[in-house]
Amino acid sequence: MSQAKSLYVCPAEHAGWLSTPVRRLITDPKRILRGLVGPGDTAVDLGCGPGFFTLPLAEMVGEGGSVIAVDLQTAMLDKVRSRAERKGLAARIRLHRCAADSLGLDGERAHFALAFWMVHEVPDAARFLGEARDVLRDGGRLLLVEPRGHVGAEAFERTVGLAATAGLRPLARPRVAFSRAVLLQRP
Numbered sequence: 001m002s003q004a005k006s007l008y009v010c011p012a013e014h015a016g017w018l019s020t021p022v023r024r025l026i027t028d029p030k031r032i033l034r035g036l037v038g039p040g041d042t043a044v045d046l047g048c049g050p051g052f053f054t055l056p057l058a059e060m061v062g063e064g065g066s067v068i069a070v071d072l073q074t075a076m077l078d079k080v081r082s083r084a085e086r087k088g089l090a091a092r093i094r095l096h097r098c099a100a101d102s103l104g105l106d107g108e109r110a111h112f113a114l115a116f117w118m119v120h121e122v123p124d125a126a127r128f129l130g131e132a133r134d135v136l137r138d139g140g141r142l143l144l145v146e147p148r149g150h151v152g153a154e155a156f157e158r159t160v161g162l163a164a165t166a167g168l169r170p171l172a173r174p175r176v177a178f179s180r181a182v183l184l185q186r187p
């Protein structure tokens with residue numbers, strides 16, 4: 001049975017550290033996303049924060065693709081909007097405010113979804129992973145990455161188990177700095 005909990009959510013006022021040049025040096029978004037998204041794809045950035053991955057995703061899907069940036073905080077989505085407008089990428093990015101316990105993305109069928117450093121903030125991971133599976137088309141992939149500092153090995157394996165129960169098959173364990181990561185696929 002899934003259990004909803006009230007968890008710490010990274011506040012928008014602390015979002016600056018998520019977009020620093022130092023982070024980009026250690027965690028190059030395009031290196032992490034290489035081979036997972038391409039021109040014309042639809043990608044979903046779950047818990048996008050200020051858009052550290054949203055903007056590179058928008059560049060990688062090209063003019064024919066689109067990115068849905070999802071967050072529960074309007075202030076985070078506002079940051080994505082202003083950065084996307086500055087970079088001329090706004091037309092490729094749809095901003096979607098979700099609820100803590102529901103993504104509300106019915107009817108989407110994405111090629112790729114990203115959940116980077118956010119599942120540990122979600123109150124009901126089992127439900128979230130079921131919804132993440134539902135936004136993917138058959139064969140679509142979800143890259144789930146959690147911060148080592150907040151999520152221990154056992155807790156991460158529990159999340160991978162919940163993903164398997166939700167119908168997501170583990171494909172690989174990519175190496176991501178300071179993180180635990182798994183690449184999952186909707187069969």
Ligand SMILES: C[S@@+](CC[C@H](N)C(=O)[O-])C[C@H]1O[C@@H](n2cnc3c(N)ncnc32)[C@H](O)[C@@H]1O
Pocket residue numbers: 009010018046047048049050051052053070071072073076098099100101115116117118121122123
């Ligand atoms: C630590 S930040 C990571 C942001 C971004 N993924 C990155 O790596 O830069 C976590 C983000 O997840 C969002 N978040 C937390 N709980 C969420 C939920 N239940 N649904 C959607 N977003 C959520 C927070 O608002 C915050 O923007």
